[in-house]
Amino acid sequence: MSVNTSCSTLATVSGTGCYKVDLVAYALNVAEDIDANQEPFNYSEAISCEDSEKWMFAMQEEMESLHKNRTWDLVKLPKGKKAVRCKWVFKKKEGTPGVEEPRYKARLVAKGYSQIPGVDFTDVFSPVVKHSSIRALLGIVAMHDLELEQLDVKTAFLHGELEEDIYMQQPEGFIVSEKEDYVCLLKKSLYGLKQSPRQWYKRFDSFMTSHDFKRSSFDSCVYFKKNSDGSFVYLLLYVDDMLIAAKDKREIRKVKAQLSEEFEMKDLGPAKKILGMEILRDRKANNEIEYMSHVPYSSAVGSLMYAMVCSRPDLSYAVSAVSRYMANPGKEHWKVVQWILRYLRGTTNVCLQFGRTKDGVIGYVDADFAGDLDRRRSLTGYVFTIGGCAISWKATLQTTVALSTTEAEYMAITEACKEAIWLKGLFSELNEDLQISTVFCDSQSAIFLTKDQMFHERTKHIDIRYHFVRDIIARGDIVVSKISTHENPADMMTKSLPITKFEHCLDLVGVHC
Structure with missing residues (x-):
């Protein structure tokens, strides 16, 4: 049996994902x-x-x-x-x-x-x-x-x-x-x-x-x-x-x-020790707060975010992870920021290559169910290309908690379809008569959910703003299709990947040296 009293709880982000670690200021354990x-x-x-x-x-x-x-x-x-x-x-x-x-x-x-x-x-x-x-x-x-x-x-x-x-x-x-x-x-x-x-x-x-x-x-x-x-x-x-x-x-x-x-x-x-209970003190949390007060964390993350927004979709997942802790970062978060900066320094020649194909607007969407271990929210990731090159991308936490992988993917499709509609409108005004946009998703059950109106009992708890995607698909404004996970570049927006898969995702959206 243990009783913990914590002066602060800091989430730790690793190079391959994120997990939560409690930095305990005091712990009481019953001594034997x-x-x-x-x-x-x-x-x-x-x-x-x-x-x-x-x-x-x-x-x-x-x-x-x-x-x-x-x-x-x-x-x-x-x-x-x-x-x-x-x-x-x-x-x-x-x-x-x-x-x-x-x-x-x-x-x-x-x-x-x-x-x-x-x-x-x-x-x-x-x-x-x-x-x-x-x-x-x-x-x-x-x-x-x-x-x-x-x-x-x-x-x-x-x-x-x-x-x-x-x-x-x-x-x-x-x-x-x-x-x-x-x-x-x-x-x-x-x-x-x-x-x-x-x-x-x-x-x-x-x-x-x-x-x-x-x-x-x-x-x-x-x-x-x-x-x-x-x-x-x-x-x-x-x-x-x-x-x-x-x-x-x-x-x-x-x-x-x-x-x-x-x-x-x-x-x-x-x-x-008092009353048979051991008192263990760990001052790492306080020392860490003092250390982090002298670190330009916000400035560094802001710079990374600007690079990601401008031309580096490959930074989306990592920047999304470190930006969650702007208010109370820890040493581990700062280490991750330094890792991202080192990655940038080693990939300064990476750029977006336009005009590789004649394809119209194509979207790719993915979700990581309960990827945020702090609040158990899922992560939405999407990327849109034109001519085989990325023009719009995003990696963000969903605003509500999904109860299943299917729900997480369903809500991610909704966000991607909203972006697809905006892109269609933009190109229409620019006198570009593009074909119906296609959004690819690797979840067959989520795609089925977007088309079937008979799942009321299973979906009535989902916020109504996510259901408008059904009307869009019914009208034929957007087509949602199945794609293999291995060919879905949005995968890199929601999770860390092996280097081979990561490079393949970059190639699919026209990010090259």
């Missing part, structure tokens, strides 16, 4: 936990297993932290009082692959289930940020290219001040010699106590508000502060894990320093 069987169940297992030295070291670290924080005093258990039991909980945390080794953590936990409501505790609250808030922050970070770092509070619950007298048995393996009958009078909250989360949150909330952070009214574990320059610093709290985001790393370092003065913190650097 280490096999629980590798973790000791209790103190006895920890000191007798293969990794006993590492677990023992982890327990000693925990005890040092507890003593440093002055978590308890050793006292005699008062009469009428009952001591809460405790236990060791062991966790082997997976490190970042290839970066850090697994961490062995031991946590002393009070058995809070034996606490009595109203006597040992009165309120319970756990500082847990909503998952939606985490995703919202990632969206903001990606949108504004903020820095995102992570902190971990060492023994977070030990920072909470207890308001009740809680007595606890001494931890197994660390019973003080000659004070075996003493118990721990807890001065600070401890993991496992019912009130620990609440006490920790009260302490943390008090600290944050004293440093000019505001608590969100929509999520009490989201804090934010507005700087004098208008920028924001954001902090999300999930028990003892924190995410801090800001535009400037200096702001993050400042917050970290303030937190470290108050609590014992572990700086985890750039955010990598």
Whole structure:
């Protein structure tokens, strides 16, 4: 399972076609936990297993932290009082692959289930940020290219001040010699106590508000502060894990320093994992936008488009592809533009050769069904010749989505017939009495659709403006005929072709060196 938050989506055009690639600014993937069987169940297992030295070291670290924080005093258990039991909980945390080794953590936990409501505790609250808030922050970070770092509070619950007298048995393996009958009078909250989360949150909330952070009214574990320059610093709290985001790393370092003065913190650097989810950052999208801002993409495509319109029908498909991304081009699009420019440089002698035959106006039309992978629209391509030389051509996306290859070809025929009618009118005014124009198409089913009025149920969803071609054909103004795909030069308008087929298409429309 994965959750993606993207600051921008860029389509990539290849030299042989186009396909879509999502440039992801942030991705969250559920991380796999280490096999629980590798973790000791209790103190006895920890000191007798293969990794006993590492677990023992982890327990000693925990005890040092507890003593440093002055978590308890050793006292005699008062009469009428009952001591809460405790236990060791062991966790082997997976490190970042290839970066850090697994961490062995031991946590002393009070058995809070034996606490009595109203006597040992009165309120319970756990500082847990909503998952939606985490995703919202990632969206903001990606949108504004903020820095995102992570902190971990060492023994977070030990920072909470207890308001009740809680007595606890001494931890197994660390019973003080000659004070075996003493118990721990807890001065600070401890993991496992019912009130620990609440006490920790009260302490943390008090600290944050004293440093000019505001608590969100929509999520009490989201804090934010507005700087004098208008920028924001954001902090999300999930028990003892924190995410801090800001535009400037200096702001993050400042917050970290303030937190470290108050609590014992572990700086985890750039955010990598929270709540068992890996956070993967890919800044290619932002870097690409910066790079493309210095590239003359629009100017180059405009020049290519002018060359294509004037005398280079062989550029139609490629220019149609790169022109779709004028508003938000990427590096891959720029590479394609450079490929087209190199092709032009190598074919500077290519030109249109008129008067090769005595043929009248002949049209060729083709369609590439759902060729645009971004919006699943089909591509229309047509070329008209007179005397065997191209005089009109076009490669363009269809305005509506076709539901089948036949529909795509049918709509392409309509566009080609509109151009044929215009050409007939033009030549008529120029005193050229041409024969009925013929439009060749390589789709027999689409040709059949233009002639048959009985396909209402299959074509009623097609925009009415495409159906006028039936009247034109019925009147005999235009003839639509079948042609082999291999002999259809409009094929080069709708897709990339092998070099041999491409050169053959150019020859059919009079484009030669």
